[in-house]
Amino acid sequence: MRGFGQKDMSSETLQFRPAGERAPTRAWVRLYSGKRLDLLNPTPFDWEDADLAIGLARTYRWGGHSAWDLPLSVAQHSLLVLALRGLWFPQIDDPRADLRELLHDADEGLLGFDCISVVKPFLGEAYRKLTEALERAVALRYGLAPWTSLERKPHKRADRVAAASEAVHVVGWTRQEVRTTLRIPHQPLAKDPLTAIYGGTAWEPWPPALAAERFLNELHRLSGRLGASG
Known part of the structure; x- marks a missing residue:
């Protein structure tokens, strides 16, 4: 496997454009696997599972701020939300719903x-379309069904309970600030x-490599269960 930062030119050809001609x-973006992900026109084939795990492990919640030595990754947050689903609904064995979580x-x-939630409205319609295109590609890749209103309610509760807990134990917000400033009920x-x-x-944030490994293992476990049942 090639190391980080080592440029692979085997599939690229250098081309020269006439002076004044704008580049396309x-x-x-080039991913760890070497694949290219077109952020404006993503397809379900643009990444490997490991690329996704690494991306989530190196993407940080709370603007990257933390009271610990490391910030909290979205990968660790995702596993926390999944764990809450298992705690609250131990009687439900649904790997497809777990995978969606x-x-x-x-x-x-x-x-x-x-993006922190209060900033999203300022990014406008283009940002919303960008994220929706990526969400569609993920849903197609992993066979995720859209949330129903009945299903979305416990998901949002788990997501917000996780956020409240992270705010206090990871970032350093007070419980009162969680209610009054962050507006998490x-x-x-x-x-x-x-x-x-x-x-x-x-509540200690994991190093990126560990977060990626744990996320990828869970992704493969759930995907394997779906494959075995399908």
Whole structure:
């Protein structure tokens, strides 16, 4: 496997344009696997599972701010939300719904950007279309069904409980600020559900390589269950 930063020119040809001619718009990014992801026109074949795991592990919540030595990755957040689903609905065995939960922020890993919620309205319609295109590509790639209104309610609760808990235990917001400033109407959790699964120190952000490994393992586990049942 080639190392990070080593440029692969085997599939590219250098071309020269006449003076004054504008270069075509580049909206693609080269991923760890070597694949190219066109952010403006993504397809379900543009990335490998490991690319997604690495992207989510290197994309940070809360603007990258943290009271710990490391910021909190979207990969770790996604696993926390999935763990909450398992705690709240232990009687439901639905790997497809679990996979949708795990991948609820997958577009952020492909884009490499988790925009804080209060900024999103200022980014406008173009940003919304960009993220929706990535979400569609993810749904097609992994066979995710759209959320129904009944399904979305517990998902949003898990997502917001996770956010309230992260705000207090990871970033350093007070419980009062969670309610009055962040406007999250849920109490932060006392215990970190991920320590029961992975061990370690409660609420401590994982290093990117570890977050990517754990996310990828869960993605493969759920995908494998779907393949076995399909």
